[in-house]
Amino acid sequence: MPGSAPLSAPQKALRKLGLSRDIDLALHLPMRWEDETRITALRDAREGELAQIEGTVTGSEVAFRPRRQLVVTLDDGTDTCQLRFFSFYPSQQKAMAIGTRLRARGELRGGLFGWQLVHPTCRPAHDPLPKALTPVYPTVAALPQAYLRKAVAAGLARADLSDTFAPGLAQSLGLAPGWSLRESLAFLHHPSPEVPMALLEDRSHPAWQRLKAEELLAQQLSQLVTKRERDALRAPALLAQPGGLHEQLLAALPFQRTQAQCRVGEEIASDLARAVPMHRLLQGDVGSGKTVVAALAAAIAIDAGWQCALMAPTEILAEQHFRKLIGWLEPLLAPRALRVAWLTGSQKKKERAEMLEQIACGAAALVVGTHAVIQEQVQFPRLALAIIDEQHRFGVAQRLALRAKMQAQEQEPHLLMMSATPIPRTLAMSYYADLDVSTIDELPPGRTPVLTKVIAESRRAEVVERIRAQVAQGRQVYWVCPLIEESEALDLSNATATHEALSAALPGVAVGLLHSRMPTAQKKSVMAQFESGETGVLVSTTVIEVGVDVPNASLMVIEHAERFGLSQLHQLRGRVGRGAAASACVLLYAPGEQGRVGETARARLKAMAETNDGFEIARRDLDIRGPGEFLGARQSGAPLLRFADLQEDRALLEAVRAAAPRLLDRHPELAQRHLARWLGGKSEYLKA
Structure with a gap:
């Protein structure tokens, strides 16, 4: 708008987080909570616990060992604790002068010199103690917690949180009575300290359940509205002609x-x-x-x-x-x-x-x-x-x-x-x-099941021997090198080095090379030679992932298999087993620095070895990656679920799915308000 004031850095940061409407702020929920409602006496404290202590400053000095730091001594009447700050301002030093009553919060460490708090959060002791837990919100660099807390509190106070659930809907979804959206949000932003932290963290508290139901309902309604809008559109009616x-x-x-x-x-x-x-x-x-x-x-x-x-x-x-x-x-x-x-x-x-x-x-x-x-x-x-x-x-x-x-x-x-x-x-x-x-859900006849083996990089020589035996029987082999996203040049050297090593190890065998930087004509020529059987082994980056059909290829070796996604590994494996010959897929993995493969990679390799069923692979892929990555959330544009979890909340999803058409048919104005609240302008994306 002409003449409007430029946005401050925190305001820009709010926009970056997508927090432009009051309701967006109200739905920006804490990632964790801190308990600032009680004071711990040092004599009762335990090492390693997050504690809030209160006392009088009895010492304050700038020390230079091992490096420059402000050391403040706090006496709470039962013991003393040293507060250490490795970066500080003169104003901080002034606020913690000797004789000041201070409240400090942080992780208590007990050493040779008694209790210590390193970089605690401090405030004057005359501030009243809060009655509820203090929220800690997801944020970005230019947005301090204090600013965000104020913005969220203001958004929560101004947002229209009137109920968009039709009478009886909450009950039919199995939600606990007494938890409207307004009550649930007020509670989750500032929970009572009596509530067990586990209920908040695992999202099983009734307030969380209400929020999940609201979110799932918005998602189901948006899909339903989109489907009905599409069903109202016209398309040419195409009929198969007899003898056509x-x-x-x-x-x-x-x-x-x-x-x-x-x-x-x-x-x-x-x-x-x-x-x-x-x-x-x-x-x-x-x-x-x-x-x-x-x-x-x-x-x-x-x-x-x-x-x-x-x-x-x-x-x-x-x-x-x-x-x-x-x-x-x-x-x-x-x-x-x-x-x-x-x-x-x-x-x-x-x-x-x-x-x-x-x-x-x-x-x-x-x-x-x-x-x-x-x-x-x-x-x-x-x-x-x-x-x-x-x-x-x-x-x-x-x-x-x-x-x-x-x-x-x-x-x-x-x-x-x-x-x-x-x-x-x-x-x-x-x-x-x-x-x-x-x-x-069935493969054409003549497709042979593919045997999958997970083998460590240290046994590479055995794999090369296996290739030699396959080629001697007139079979063909794929060797896939991983794509290294940061550097095409690295990709190239990786694939080229493998190509040279295999050419040297397999004298008399034509070894082809295919990678993303080749001109299209050259790629076609390399593929044609492999398809015609002139080339025995094809070394490639993942350009052969889909769409290649060579029935004579019976062995697929995937190098650094731990770097590939599960669906990608399954796609690659599907390139062999297309003829009558027994086929195999070797997943070569390189253990990391500690001699182990990461947990996620291990889960992927295990799934590949255990099943050839694409549906089971997809289910495990969803478990490992979550829906955002599985769907390519950055591409889908569909607002992904923030609160509900598809695996955990399956029963709730099914109940909401059954309820959405009833709400849309009987209470269209409530459905419309619900969608506007939860989706804002994102609904266009759902139409694709």
């Missing part, structure tokens, strides 16, 4: 579909036949055959005279889809003067211009590519189906941009999202509550 492209493709496929593929294919076809936009997640383990399901959905859209776009996060994955789709669809599209187009960021200008022309005139019935597909200059005259692979790798903005391609026709495209990282049930109930989920 869908049936022709089914007849031309060189394999039989699994029962699971047939089932999800029918679910998608019935969605497409409705004039409401499909919003479906197709999840299935690595290699379960999601691409063919996508191809059949595309065939229905093309048959009805519309276009389809398929977007993948990496060029290699997009190209893998492209090659399969061209093989299946191009012969069937050619008689109709239609084609499959290819669009990526690395295309030559002339080829790109030609593709854009084909898309704009409608000759490109299916467009496959990376995020280049959603750029402004790409004009779809008749886009009816958007397919997003590995959808968790795309941000909300990209998904919204893809949907915007249809706004000229005042219609929405149908949206099919695919993921090889299955979503555990609690996540599906909360973060994906507005999605329909189809699951391919």
Whole structure:
């Protein structure tokens, strides 16, 4: 606003923490509490305890051993305690002059020289003792606790905390009576010292339960509102034509579909036949055959005279889809003067211009590519189906941009999202509550189970011997090096050194090298040599994580496996076991400085060794990482849960999920107020 005063550093820090509304401040809860309600006599004190003592200053001097420090002696009438400050101001020294009555709080240490407090918090003893515990809030550098406490107290006093729960709702959710939002917040900011600290810290106190229920209700309502808004939108109704492209493709496929593929294919076809936009997640383990399901959905859209776009996060994955789709669809599209187009960021200008022309005139019935597909200059005259692979790798903005391609026709495209990282049930109930989920829960016949071994780096020579034996039998091997995010150069030297070492250890074997800094043409050439069998061993950074299909590859070695995420390890393992040969995955780990691997990494490696089931892997991944990281919270835009825990509060989530539609239908104004309170302006994100 013109003429408004510039923000102070603490005000800027409040904004940075997202604390702009009174309700935001009221919901900014303490991370812990300090008990300043009582005074401990030094004669009753125990070493190591957090204590508050009160007494008279009997000594104050600046000492220089071992370094400059202010040493103040406090006598509480039962014993004395030295307060030590290694950084201090003259004003502090003055405030702790001899004869002053002082209250000091900190961790008591008992040494040869009696009691000590190092850098305690001090205040004059005439201040009245607080009646409640003192909150300690999460904060940032420019925001002192004292300022934040005042801001939160003011926000709490001003915020509208009127009840948005319909009569009887709290009771139906199993919440303790007498704990409204107002009472719960007032209590959690300043709990009574009589309340056991464990109830506050493990969030099992009735006040916490009320807050969790409020938060889960906001999340469920927002998903429900989004779903209903989407259901009110229009999309082209796409019907499979008898004898049309869908049936022709089914007849031309060189394999039989699994029962699971047939089932999800029918679910998608019935969605497409409705004039409401499909919003479906197709999840299935690595290699379960999601691409063919996508191809059949595309065939229905093309048959009805519309276009389809398929977007993948990496060029290699997009190209893998492209090659399969061209093989299946191009012969069937050619008689109709239609084609499959290819669009990526690395295309030559002339080829790109030609593709854009084909898309704009409608000759490109299916467009496959990376995020280049959603750029402004790409004009779809008749886009009816958007397919997003590995959808968790795309941000909300990209998904919204893809949907915007249809706004000229005042219609929405149908949206099919695919993921090889299955979503555990609690996540599906909360973060994906507005999605329909189809699951391919069986692998195509002929896929062999992969044996997983966890082996220490010290046994590397044995692994190289195993590779030699596999190659001698005519098999092929992947060796994956970790991506080191801080430095591409380190990445490169790591992969290059491994490539040189394996080339030297395996004379007569062609060892290929693939890494992120290679030009696209060179990457394609290296991959082609491996796919054709010219190369026996492929050393690579994680660019082969998804989308590579070489049935002759029977061994996957993952170096520094402790650095990889669980879903990434599972994706990589899925690159082998695609043929009839017995396949194995070796997880090479390097113990840290203490000769041990960190707890999280150990849990991941153990999960990999114990199960091949992608759903079990996903469940354990959620346990290890929590929902924020599992979802890629930075990309999802969805407000993540701050108070509720999906594992701990599953029963509450289920109760809230059942109650949300009733509140929305019978008390729409309460539901609206509840959403505004909890989500503010974040609800746009939920529509993607």
